[in-house]
Structures are given as structure tokens and as C-alpha cells.
Amino acid sequence: MLPWSFGRDLSGFDETVDDIETYDGPNAAHYYELCATCKECKRELLIRREHLQKRKDDARMTEQAKEKEVEQKTYEALENFILKGGTPNLGRLDSQFDIFCVDYFYRFYDPNPHGYMTRHIKFQDFDCQKGNEDEAHLEGRFWLNANVTCDLIPFKPPRQTSLKHFKTKTIDAKHTLVVQFLDDNHLTLRTSRDLVWMDKPQEETIPETFVFEGVRNDFGKHLQTWSKLFAQTRGILPQASG
Structure with a gap:
């Protein structure tokens, strides 16, 4: 056992x-x-x-700590908007954001070490639009667990940080995800309980909307870069003679 x-x-x-x-x-x-x-x-x-x-x-x-971290960024974004009357530009968003939600945790925590992998939303450049910054689009994947994962319709991301609700849809157009890009490293994501629960019977007490707080995680992106550099290095090194 x-x-x-x-x-x-x-x-x-x-x-x-x-x-x-x-x-x-x-x-x-x-x-x-x-x-x-x-x-x-x-x-x-x-x-x-x-x-x-x-x-x-x-x-x-x-x-809880990650939720508070992103909530603090929300307050800072609001303060910047009020005091400075504007918002900073957003950098590149082609990365993974791990997402946290205590409401989700209480209902779906699984002690199996393979059953509670990090929830995330991952963005990457949309191939058809690469090289054109003005028309740059992102595609994304939303991952909650092995049973709830979906691709997003390619979209043009905002250029500035904002508390405004930016909407995008799943590739089948059945579900809407609402995102606030607070800065390059933090976001808030809202989605309906229909997506979170997918085809499972829903509890009566669950909230209509789940709010996830996102924190950027560039480890996978850096790992890809390191792998490419390693492969290139191996390609230029002289091969040992047998």
C-alpha cells in the first residue's frame, strides 16, 4: 500500500x-x-x-502565500495607475505562469505526488505571426490537472500592464478565460466552474467563478535555452577519435 x-x-x-x-x-x-x-x-x-x-x-x-504575492501586485498596479496616470509596458509573455487558488486547493488537493502537479497557464509565440511585433500573437495552454487541460485561441496580448479584464477563449470556444496582466511576472486569471469541474458532477457550494493568481516560472523556458546551447556546443566540439 x-x-x-x-x-x-x-x-x-x-x-x-x-x-x-x-x-x-x-x-x-x-x-x-x-x-x-x-x-x-x-x-x-x-x-x-x-x-x-x-x-x-x-x-x-x-x-496562500502565492495568492497574497499576486494580490500585492494588484494593489501596486492600482496605485501606479492612480498616482502616475499610466501603466508600464509589458515585456514578452512567452512563458509559463504557475497558478494558485485556495478554493481550488481545498476541493482538489491530491496527496499522490504525481496527482498534484503545478497548475499553470503557458503562453508561446504563435508560429504564423513570428517576426512581426506589431501583429504578434500568442497561443496558450491552460492546465489544471490530467482531466482539465485545453488550448487557447491565438490572441494579441495587451502591450501595457492593466487591471482591465482581457478575455480569451478555449480552442473549442466553449469557455472564456479572463486575464489581468499585472506586470511581466504576475497575472490574475478567472474562469467559470464549468471549466474547472469539466464533466464532473458539481457541488452546490462551489463558487460560480474561480480566481487563480499567476506567478511567472521561467524554468522550462531557460531549460529549453540551455538544451539548445548544449546541442550547439556539442555540434562544434571536435569528435573524439575511436
């Missing part, structure tokens, strides 16, 4: 491990041997449950 499969199974488990009924029958030695084994297994399961709970608590704290 895998560690992350214990959570719900132990929900009613008594946390005491030393309660053993006395038995002095003919198989007493075997009985107490089994009791000792059960105690050790129970203790191990409880330790693993505590580990899983700590991992969930740490993930929740990260979720």
Missing part, C-alpha cells in the same frame, strides 16, 4: 497504540506476537498520516 492511500482509511483510527486486551490462553505467545506486530503497523500508519497532513499543510501555506 502506498503512503498517500492512508489518509481516508485512517480517519476513524484510534491514535492510541498501547491498548491490548489481556489473554492467557493456550496460544498466548502467538497472540502477543501478533499484537506487537499490529502495534508497530498502527504506529507506522499514524506516522505516515502525520507526514501526509504536514505535506498538505505546507502546500496550503504555499498556495
